[in-house]
Amino acid sequence: MPDRSTIYEVARRSGVSTATVSRVMADGKGFSQVTRDRVRAIAADLGWVPSGQARGLASRRSGIVGLLFPDLGRSGDAEEESPLYVDQVIRGAERAATAVGDAVLIAATQCESGRELAFSIASKVDGLVVMARSISDEDVDVLARSLPVVMLANNRVRSGLDFVGADNRTGARDITGHLITEHGIRDLAFLGGPPESPDSQDRFAGFCDALALGGLPVPDAPAADGGFTEAGGERAARSMLAERAPRAIVCGNDEMAIGALGALRAARLRAPADVAVTGFDDIAATRHVRPGVTTVHQPMRELGERAVQVLLGRLADASMPPFTVMLPTEVVIRSSCGCPAARQRRRP
Amino acid sequence: MPDRSTIYEVARRSGVSTATVSRVMADGKGFSQVTRDRVRAIAADLGWVPSGQARGLASRRSGIVGLLFPDLGRSGDAEEESPLYVDQVIRGAERAATAVGDAVLIAATQCESGRELAFSIASKVDGLVVMARSISDEDVDVLARSLPVVMLANNRVRSGLDFVGADNRTGARDITGHLITEHGIRDLAFLGGPPESPDSQDRFAGFCDALALGGLPVPDAPAADGGFTEAGGERAARSMLAERAPRAIVCGNDEMAIGALGALRAARLRAPADVAVTGFDDIAATRHVRPGVTTVHQPMRELGERAVQVLLGRLADASMPPFTVMLPTEVVIRSSCGCPAARQRRRP
DNA sequence: TTGTAGGCGTTATCAT
DNA sequence: ATGATAACGCCTACAA
Numbered sequence: 001m002p003d004r005s006t007i008y009e010v011a012r013r014s015g016v017s018t019a020t021v022s023r024v025m026a027d028g029k030g031f032s033q034v035t036r037d038r039v040r041a042i043a044a045d046l047g048w049v050p051s052g053q054a055r056g057l058a059s060r061r062s063g064i065v066g067l068l069f070p071d072l073g074r075s076g077d078a079e080e081e082s083p084l085y086v087d088q089v090i091r092g093a094e095r096a097a098t099a100v101g102d103a104v105l106i107a108a109t110q111c112e113s114g115r116e117l118a119f120s121i122a123s124k125v126d127g128l129v130v131m132a133r134s135i136s137d138e139d140v141d142v143l144a145r146s147l148p149v150v151m152l153a154n155n156r157v158r159s160g161l162d163f164v165g166a167d168n169r170t171g172a173r174d175i176t177g178h179l180i181t182e183h184g185i186r187d188l189a190f191l192g193g194p195p196e197s198p199d200s201q202d203r204f205a206g207f208c209d210a211l212a213l214g215g216l217p218v219p220d221a222p223a224a225d226g227g228f229t230e231a232g233g234e235r236a237a238r239s240m241l242a243e244r245a246p247r248a249i250v251c252g253n254d255e256m257a258i259g260a261l262g263a264l265r266a267a268r269l270r271a272p273a274d275v276a277v278t279g280f281d282d283i284a285a286t287r288h289v290r291p292g293v294t295t296v297h298q299p300m301r302e303l304g305e306r307a308v309q310v311l312l313g314r315l316a317d318a319s320m321p322p323f324t325v326m327l328p329t330e331v332v333i334r335s336s337c338g339c340p341a342a343r344q345r346r347r348p
Numbered sequence: 349m350p351d352r353s354t355i356y357e358v359a360r361r362s363g364v365s366t367a368t369v370s371r372v373m374a375d376g377k378g379f380s381q382v383t384r385d386r387v388r389a390i391a392a393d394l395g396w397v398p399s400g401q402a403r404g405l406a407s408r409r410s411g412i413v414g415l416l417f418p419d420l421g422r423s424g425d426a427e428e429e430s431p432l433y434v435d436q437v438i439r440g441a442e443r444a445a446t447a448v449g450d451a452v453l454i455a456a457t458q459c460e461s462g463r464e465l466a467f468s469i470a471s472k473v474d475g476l477v478v479m480a481r482s483i484s485d486e487d488v489d490v491l492a493r494s495l496p497v498v499m500l501a502n503n504r505v506r507s508g509l510d511f512v513g514a515d516n517r518t519g520a521r522d523i524t525g526h527l528i529t530e531h532g533i534r535d536l537a538f539l540g541g542p543p544e545s546p547d548s549q550d551r552f553a554g555f556c557d558a559l560a561l562g563g564l565p566v567p568d569a570p571a572a573d574g575g576f577t578e579a580g581g582e583r584a585a586r587s588m589l590a591e592r593a594p595r596a597i598v599c600g601n602d603e604m605a606i607g608a609l610g611a612l613r614a615a616r617l618r619a620p621a622d623v624a625v626t627g628f629d630d631i632a633a634t635r636h637v638r639p640g641v642t643t644v645h646q647p648m649r650e651l652g653e654r655a656v657q658v659l660l661g662r663l664a665d666a667s668m669p670p671f672t673v674m675l676p677t678e679v680v681i682r683s684s685c686g687c688p689a690a691r692q693r694r695r696p
Numbered sequence: 697t698t699g700t701a702g703g704c705g706t707t708a709t710c711a712t
Numbered sequence: 713a714t715g716a717t718a719a720c721g722c723c724t725a726c727a728a
């Protein structure tokens with residue numbers, strides 16, 4: 001690897017100044033066609049790749065946005081334990097960023113342990129998208145003092161920060177309402193994720209909304225906690241069933257719903273005949289499993305896209321008032337709720 | 349957002365020079381404990397985040413590695429069409445990079461269309477991991493002239509570049525051999541991915557190896573091409589079955605295997621009783637579908653990790669001879685090959 | 697159309 | 713243990 005050549009080298013060989021080279025590469029104005037061609041040819045010939053560092057320093061814009069997401073896989077054991085959720089968000093962010101020529105820097109961080117990493121990322125980017133549970137609130141505040149930060153899927157109200165999220169609460173209310181209204185079920189249990197997860201909290205709140213609407217007693221906490229994993233969901237459902245089987249288990253996400261289906265099978269209970277089950281997120285597996293899991297579709301990729309778009313907007317105009325984007329969710333009817341399998345359509 | 353404060357501000361308030369601040373932040377040597385504490389306190393108080401640009405420019409190391417992966421989702425329609433494969437690789441890369449304090453810059457590129465993007469990424473990083481089919485060979489060569497490049501899963505022999513990949517050929521040979529040896533099947537068809545995919549080519553080669561070993565006639569091309577997608581696999585299998593059903597369909601990946609299972613169901617053929625089916629990759633869905641898909645496990649996450657590790661090694665020592673890492677694959681027996689469902693264990 | 701020169705915020709090399 | 717000061721590679725007025 002011969003040292004990366006510089007703008008000086010290109011300028012020297014082209015017989016022009018570095019300013020002209022810079023202008024040519026920026027595709028601006030102020031040079032003749034012949035100069036342009038010569039410079040470009042020599043740059044290509046040299047295989048010159050301009051230094052993003054220097055460019056960023058001079059123009060005070062790196063063209064990089066950062067994405068911090070919660071580091072789950074590392075503590076969990078199996079690969080499938082870590083939600084594909086995040087992957088879709090990453091893809092969405094990537095898409096939105098490259099659409100405007102920016103790039104995405106990613107890092108998995110976990111509150112305390114990821115502090116240093118988070119700051120390291122922050123030093124390299126123009127702005128940051130921070131997913132729920134990836135760094136502490138205090139650190140968010142510190143970071144937000146020196147660069148634009150968009151909160152993603154973290155429903156906590158934070159002073160003056162842009163926010164992008166999905167309407168978890170309404171989704172949970174709708175799917176629970178479906179169970180109550182369409183299937184006449186009046187004995188439902190909610191299987192939650194990690195208690196500190198805002199997503200889990202919002203979904204539980206929506207569950208409660210639906211119970212209240214249906215005139216049913218409202219619990220003050222989820223019936224059990226499955227940590228958002230398939231194994232955790234199975235475990236939680238198993239111990240729940242050991243006591244008393246409800247007519248329906250509303251799960252905080254799809255992984256746990258799939259785990260719950262396993263627990264029902266093990267307990268020789270039929271789903272949905274004996275116990276209806278619903279999920280949340282609409283991951284691919286919900287389509288492949290039998291019975292198909294009735295769930296709530298989250299626009300995960302779009303979440304990532306919108307977050308980056310909001311960030312870019314903020315970068316362009318720092319004076320805008322704080323922005324909040326709440327993306328709609330959608331109930332997806334399959335058969336685990338008791339609907340006939342054929343009716344695999346979506347309804348609002 | 350008040351302007352990001354600089355090292356000058358910190359130095360001034362601390363009553364020391366910028367050099368000292370730099371030393372303190374680098375956790376190096378050459379300052380008293382009291383100076384250190386004062387500087388750190390003031391830096392924290394100011395919420396100072398050092399500029400990665402300036403730091404990179406001065407130290408000629410950005411602490412960022414780039415990952416270029418093929419941009420599939422954009423052309424395909426549904427989300428699930430785009431292989432989860434890539435997501436795992438991204439996660440692995442992220443893990444390996446953050447383990448040493450680096451960050452990963454990601455971009456989806458598609459040969460010609462992604463040229464510009466690829467160069468933009470290259471300008472921002474210390475080195476590049478390039479996945480198969482994400483940019484053209486010529487562009488790889490150009491980029492490799494100015495920064496270290498590691499090829500990932502691209503089996504093409506490229507002069508002097510580091511390479512990391514999985515042993516597709518042996519995996520395909522083993523799983524095909526299983527069908528021939530354990531199940532006595534002598535009439536097999538290979539369902540390939542995009543003809544230009546090195547992965548697909550290698551797997552087909554392994555398929556042929558096994559046929560030759562079993563004394564069976566060796567075709568010179570896959571029986572059909574399903575583009576590595578579930579829908580494509582179903583379509584290809586359907587038209588294959590319209591002519592004549594083989595005793596086994598060896599699919600180039602899992603998505604197509606799942607599609608093929610759908611086609612068999614539609615044709616009122618039983619799997620594996622009438623036609624055995626195998627996949628490749630071991631994605632999560634292969635466990636959830638019925639029958640469970642016998643497949644070849646690819647260490648996708650590890651692929652990403654190793655690629656970044658090799659890149660970091662190259663960064664540390666540019667003079668090493670080109671490095672090749674071939675990770676082993678592993679046959680995972682489920683029931684779509686004809687084995688009893690209970691025997692869900694792995695074998696080499 | 698083109699060149700000159702100062703500045704971007706660090707790190708690193710000398711000194712002291 | 714600390715301070716000057718010269719890079720680092722590019723952009724951008726301002727001049728010519």
